[in-house]
Amino acid sequence: VQLQASGGGLVPAGGSLRLSCAVSKDIDMKNYGMGWFRQAPGKEREFVAQISRTGGTTSYSDSVKGRFSIARDNAKNTMYLQMINLKPDDTAAYLCAQKGVRSGLLPGTRVSDYAYWGQGTQVTVSS
Numbered sequence: 001v002q003l004q005a006s007g008g009g010l011v012p013a014g015g016s017l018r019l020s021c022a023v024s025k026d027i028d029m030k031n032y033g034m035g036w037f038r039q040a041p042g043k044e045r046e047f048v049a050q051i052s053r054t055g056g057t058t059s060y061s062d063s064v065k066g067r068f069s070i071a072r073d074n075a076k077n078t079m080y081l082q083m084i085n086l087k088p089d090d091t092a093a094y095l096c097a098q099k100g101v102r103s104g105l106l107p108g109t110r111v112s113d114y115a116y117w118g119q120g121t122q123v124t125v126s127s
Helices: none
Strands: 003-006 009-012 017-023 034-039 046-051 058-060 068-073 078-083 092-098 121-126
Touching (some): 003 092, 017 034, 017 092, 017 121, 034 068, 046 068, 058 068
Antiparallel strands (some): 003 017, 017 078, 034 046, 034 092, 068 078, 092 121
């Protein structure tokens, strides 16, 4: 399984970005919950958002709730993260992840809940 995140960039505070995560077609993406995490230099990887297998259930960290929106298109084997009203504190490498087994409603908020990771795409928000 390979995950490829893209869509990062440099934006001013208050700006928007849409990240994508393409999943290799050797697996059927609709069987697995997925999530987004981020990691800033010198900090631990932190949970951002997660989405159920069908996309019908989502959850967010308190720091991004109301500003970020996670979605998935299983027909395209792609997951998205729409980010609006970006803040300098959102600056980080954003990584997409996929659970390794069929999960319940949501895959989880811990790094250890996920088996497969993309390489990350850098988001930099200037003040």
